[in-house]
Amino acid sequence: MSPARAKAPAARRGPAPVFAALGDETRLSLVGRLSSGPPQSISRLARGSRLTRQAITKHLRVLERAGVVHSVRVGREQQFAFRPAPLQDAQDYLARVSGQWDRVLMRLKTFVET
Numbered sequence: 001m002s003p004a005r006a007k008a009p010a011a012r013r014g015p016a017p018v019f020a021a022l023g024d025e026t027r028l029s030l031v032g033r034l035s036s037g038p039p040q041s042i043s044r045l046a047r048g049s050r051l052t053r054q055a056i057t058k059h060l061r062v063l064e065r066a067g068v069v070h071s072v073r074v075g076r077e078q079q080f081a082f083r084p085a086p087l088q089d090a091q092d093y094l095a096r097v098s099g100q101w102d103r104v105l106m107r108l109k110t111f112v113e114t
Contacts, residue, residue: 015090021066026051027059031068031082039072039081 022028030045042060046053060080063069067086071078 015086015093017066018068018086018090021062021068024059024062026055027063030056030059030063034069034080034082035084039079041074041077041079043077045080 046056
């Protein structure tokens with residue numbers, strides 16, 4: 001991947017980075033936790049997990065590159081918050097693809113029945 005593309009916001013790269021980021025069970029779980037509450041620190045997200053804070057951090061960075069979470073420094077801690085817009089964009093993409101398939105299948109049905 002070119003350096004310019006690596007730095008491009010996920011929204012301009014389409015839904016693929018979001019799907020890739022959410023394709024991991026740990027990252028999906030982190031998104032679920034962050035989407036149902038206030039921003040959280042890495043330490044708080046690591047509580048009750050078998051993963052180290054370093055592993056949690058790596059997963060959060062993948063989610064951040066995909067645009068699904070963002071971080072802010074609060075004192076000495078990084079706080080991570082959920083960003084719903086990329087998921088809405090991915091949902092819109094899936095709705096468009098679903099509509100395209102519906103139309104194709106309807107044409108196929110019409111063709112077969114005539």
